[in-house]
Amino acid sequence: MGVRGLQGFVENACPGARVEVNLRDVAEEYRSNHPGRTPVMVVDALGCLRYWYSPESWVCGGQWREYFSVLRGFVEAFTAAGIKLVFFFDGVVEQTKRNEWVKRRLKNDKEIARIFQAIKRDGQQPGRAMFFLPSGLATFTRFALKSLGQDTLCSIREADYEVAAFGLQNDCLGILGEDTDYLIYSTCPYFSVRNLRLDRLTTVMFSREQLCRRLGLHKTDLPLLACLLGNDTVPEGACAALRERCLAYRSCTAQPAADGRSAAVLAVASFISGVLRGQQGARDLGAMVPSGPDPSLLCRGVESYLLPGQDSPWLLQGPNRATAGAEGGATPCSDPEILQVAKERHVRSESYLVYNVLSCGEAECSNTLEDALDAELPAQALVYRPARQRLYWVMLGAGRDPCEARPAVKEWFVHARNPLRHPELIQPVQPDIPGGTPSLRTLWLLQEPGARAQRYSTFLACFGLPTMAPEAEELQALEGSLAATCCLLSYLLLQVGSLSLEDLNAFIAQTLCLRGKSAVQLADLQLAYVDSRAVHLGSLFIRGLSTLVLANSTCGGPFRMDDLMPWQVFDGKLFQQKYQQSHSGQSPHELLEGNKLWLTEFQHLTSLICKTCNMKNRTVLSRQRGVVFNTGVQERMWESHAQLSWQPHSAPPRHRPDRSLPGRGPLPSPAGSPALHPGRGFRSQERGQRRKRFPFAPW
Numbered sequence: 001m002g003v004r005g006l007q008g009f010v011e012n013a014c015p016g017a018r019v020e021v022n023l024r025d026v027a028e029e030y031r032s033n034h035p036g037r038t039p040v041m042v043v044d045a046l047g048c049l050r051y052w053y054s055p056e057s058w059v060c061g062g063q064w065r066e067y068f069s070v071l072r073g074f075v076e077a078f079t080a081a082g083i084k085l086v087f088f089f090d091g092v093v094e095q096t097k098r099n100e101w102v103k104r105r106l107k108n109d110k111e112i113a114r115i116f117q118a119i120k121r122d123g124q125q126p127g128r129a130m131f132f133l134p135s136g137l138a139t140f141t142r143f144a145l146k147s148l149g150q151d152t153l154c155s156i157r158e159a160d161y162e163v164a165a166f167g168l169q170n171d172c173l174g175i176l177g178e179d180t181d182y183l184i185y186s187t188c189p190y191f192s193v194r195n196l197r198l199d200r201l202t203t204v205m206f207s208r209e210q211l212c213r214r215l216g217l218h219k220t221d222l223p224l225l226a227c228l229l230g231n232d233t234v235p236e237g238a239c240a241a242l243r244e245r246c247l248a249y250r251s252c253t254a255q256p257a258a259d260g261r262s263a264a265v266l267a268v269a270s271f272i273s274g275v276l277r278g279q280q281g282a283r284d285l286g287a288m289v290p291s292g293p294d295p296s297l298l299c300r301g302v303e304s305y306l307l308p309g310q311d312s313p314w315l316l317q318g319p320n321r322a323t324a325g326a327e328g329g330a331t332p333c334s335d336p337e338i339l340q341v342a343k344e345r346h347v348r349s350e351s352y353l354v355y356n357v358l359s360c361g362e363a364e365c366s367n368t369l370e371d372a373l374d375a376e377l378p379a380q381a382l383v384y385r386p387a388r389q390r391l392y393w394v395m396l397g398a399g400r401d402p403c404e405a406r407p408a409v410k411e412w413f414v415h416a417r418n419p420l421r422h423p424e425l426i427q428p429v430q431p432d433i434p435g436g437t438p439s440l441r442t443l444w445l446l447q448e449p450g451a452r453a454q455r456y457s458t459f460l461a462c463f464g465l466p467t468m469a470p471e472a473e474e475l476q477a478l479e480g481s482l483a484a485t486c487c488l489l490s491y492l493l494l495q496v497g498s499l500s501l502e503d504l505n506a507f508i509a510q511t512l513c514l515r516g517k518s519a520v521q522l523a524d525l526q527l528a529y530v531d532s533r534a535v536h537l538g539s540l541f542i543r544g545l546s547t548l549v550l551a552n553s554t555c556g557g558p559f560r561m562d563d564l565m566p567w568q569v570f571d572g573k574l575f576q577q578k579y580q581q582s583h584s585g586q587s588p589h590e591l592l593e594g595n596k597l598w599l600t601e602f603q604h605l606t607s608l609i610c611k612t613c614n615m616k617n618r619t620v621l622s623r624q625r626g627v628v629f630n631t632g633v634q635e636r637m638w639e640s641h642a643q644l645s646w647q648p649h650s651a652p653p654r655h656r657p658d659r660s661l662p663g664r665g666p667l668p669s670p671a672g673s674p675a676l677h678p679g680r681g682f683r684s685q686e687r688g689q690r691r692k693r694f695p696f697a698p699w
Contacts, residue, residue: 002180004230005261010183013262016210017183023191023201024081030173031082041078042167042188043087044160044177045145045152049137051178051193055523059115059125059369059530060572061538062134068567069519071144077198083173087145088163089138091154091346092356093364093412096300097232101364101412102420108132108367109414116371119532134572135368135380135539136546142349143549143561152349158304160185165307174205181231183208184222184305215269223305224314228268233301246271332396332407333358338440350561351553352546357395357409362423363388364412369539372416376498377536379415380543383495385426387547390462391554392428394437402436431461434468443556455558459551463491464616471612478605480563485511486605488544490612493620496540500623503537506579508605509591511569512598513578525573533625534579538572545570583625 010017023041030039054070055063078085093101111132118126145152155162160177164185167175174189175182182190183206195204212219228243230236246267302314333339339358346355353363368380388411396406410423418424431437434457443455456476457467465487466472475483489507493499548564562568581591592598610620 002231003184003226004236005265006180006183006226006229009262009265010180010206010211013265014211014214016214017207019205019207021191021203021205023078023083023203026205027081027083027173034171038084039082039173040084040086040170041173041191042163042175043085044163044175044179044182045087045089045141046138046159047177047179048193049133049141050131051196052141053133053137057125057527057573058131058134059119059535060527060576061369061535061542061570062137062566062572063522064140064565064567064570064572065514065517065519066523067137068144071141072148074198075145075148075150077201081201084151086151086153086166086172087142088159088166089142089152089154089349090159091156092158092360094158096304097158098412099235100232105367105414105420109372109416112367112369113372115369116373116532116535119530119535123529123531125530132369134542135370136542136566138366139352139546139549140566143565144567146349147562147565154346154349156343156347156355161304161307168307176203181226181305182206183211184226185307186219186222186310187307215266216273217269220313221269221272223302223312224272225265225269226305227298227301228272229265231301233304234297238297242271243268331359332361332409334400335441338444341444345553352549354395354550354553357392361407362410362412365414365543367414368543369535371532371536374533374536377533377540378496379417380540381411381413381415381418383492383540384543384547385413386429386495387463387491387551389426389429390431390464391551392426393430394443394458394462394554395440396428397437397439403430431458432464432467433458433461440554443554451556452558455556459555459558460487462551462555463487464494465490465612466615469615471608471615474608475612480559481568482511482601482605484545484548484559484564485569486609486612488541488548490609492540492544493609493613494616494618498623499620501620502582502622502624503579504606504609504620505588505591505602506534506575506582507537507541508602508609509582509588510571510575510578512601513591513593513595514569514571514574515598516593516595517571517574522571522574525577527573527576529580530576531580534576537579538570538575541570541575542566585624 027039052070055066057063115126115130142152160181164187167188172188174191176191176193178194190206192204227234228239243264250267302312342355342358345351357363392409393406406428408425408427411426412423438454460467545564545566552559588602592602613620
């Protein structure tokens with residue numbers, strides 16, 4: 001992200017470009033210079049996610065109530081200072097930056113593999129050095145900020161461009177983020193979120209003027225500098241030969257020494273300042289800089305930094321000039337009104353992925369914290385694909401015969417089977433809806449009394465759930481967040497054959513117990529052990545919630561969006577606790593912490609989900625997994641004799657009774673210990689031994 005080497009240069013070799021400021025004072029000065037106007041800070045939300053996610057636990061699936069509390073505190077601090085916030089989120093991945101997106105996703109895959117290795121080795125969350133954002137954080141942060149009453153916008157092109165343009169056009173107080181591209185754009189001041197002290201409202205402002213003075217450049221030269229150093233548009237290797245020549249020339253002229261990255265910045269700046277600016281300079285540059293197979297790459301890179309009304313001396317004028325974002329074609333949606341409604345909802349952050357599919361036939365999903373070596377648990381991208389296929393059918397029906405095939409959707413979903421060399425072409429599948437599939441006009445615009453029931457039945461059908469049975473009526477009678485949880489868990493059980501009654505009990509118990517716990521209580525919850533399978537399941541559940549959001553956006557909103565948010569139904573640490581309790585044999589009464597009301601709800605929800613599964617010939621059976629610690633504090637799993645009934649549409653488990661689960665190693669029998677058998681007597685005895693060794697463990 002940003003310009004290669006520029007952050008280090010500013011931090012280490014250009015101290016004048018870093019200015020310590022108090023944002024209260026900056027806002028007060030703005031008000032004195034702009035009487036009657038409220039200072040507005042534009043926030044690059046994706047650049048702030050690491051700053052915002054401060055809960056101690058991150059590996060278990062997300063501490064969502066703690067996170068929501070952090071966001072509330074952030075908003076309140078700026079509001080108290082009289083500063084209005086406008087949040088921007090990335091809404092698309094532009095084609096010119098797809099290669100960089102793929103490179104980062106593949107790198108993240110390796111980091112996630114190391115995280116799971118550490119969990120299996122130590123039975124604990126890895127140290128902060130291996131920190132990885134919980135799955136779905138960007139998606140749900142949009143809705144969290146909207147629920148806090150904030151202006152939240154989703155971009156229709158690269159977000160940093162829209163942030164910079166908004167800041168310039170609205171004469172904003174500044175941009176808050178962590179991306180050196182904001183030093184390149186000629187826009188309002190850029191403030192660092194990484195250096196933000198919220199209690200004091202102090203941070204660092206980066207000065208373009210001081211940077212240009214240090215480099216001997218004009219502000220209009222900065223876009224070219226960024227491209228020659230390497231950014232998201234121009235790969236770092238594209239101009240490597242030029243940088244080498246610049247460094248060689250600089251060393252011959254006995255310039256002051258600097259570290260490698262800083263030396264490259266200074267050398268390239270010296271090269272730019274020595275080239276004739278203007279059109280002749282642009283022609284010379286084109287001959288001197290090899291830009292690979294696409295000769296317009298450098299031109300596009302420079303132009304990507306030009307905001308409305310701006311120009312560059314490094315671009316040739318005329319018909320050959322590249323136009324950023326000029327890629328076009330016929331969109332998959334042939335109804336202009338529906339496309340416009342989808343765009344407006346997308347920009348207001350009221351929907352998820354729908355506009356991307358309707359406008360360009362593409363959808364993407366970043367990395368998920370899931371164990372690629374656990375053969376029993378499929379990747380979330382594959383688990384939720386059948387639901388997405390039905391949703392694509394609903395989305396892409398505008399202007400087509402109800403039974404006519406829809407165009408394939410290009411998916412960039414990260415999972416172990418996908419090398420991301422090209423998009424996967426996913427065919428839409430017609431959902432089983434009595435009376436046929438309704439149009440988006442019907443689902444989105446119709447306000448007749450029966451419209452809500454039609455939206456609800458379409459939503460259920462897209463998850464392959466019954467739409468007319470008594471179970472559907474029972475589901476609709478539930479409180480919104482519980483109904484959504486039941487939909488998700490029913491779908492998961494139908495898709496993943498290895499899920500057991502213990503898994504179901506853990507999910508339902510944590511959802512109900514979450515109601516009685518504050519963010520502070522959840523922060524104080526301690527785990528003696530972290531189970532890698534439960535980590536994967538937590539991420540699977542969270543990605544399921546984002547699929548519910550996609551379905552709700554597609555089907556016209558049969559649910560309130562707030563009912564689908566993770567802080568209503570999920571906490572990572574609490575799920576870990578309930579998962580371990582459930583698999584160690586605790587009763588529903590113990591899982592529900594002795595609360596009789598929750599126990600009654602638990603029994604009703606469990607019965608409803610199991611009946612729904614039975615209608616699809618899926619019987620949910622017990623399959624207890626006990627947790628055993630050896631002297632190396634390594635995880636070992638054991639299974640009871642109870643077997644799951646495997647359905648034809650579910651992948652069979654790769655399990656042999658005489659071995660542990662794949663990727664977890666053999667189950668040792670310590671010298672002098674009794675033979676390991678999965679009977680209740682042994683499990684009870686083993687739990688007693690674990691209580692002696694781990695007296696504060698959740699079991």
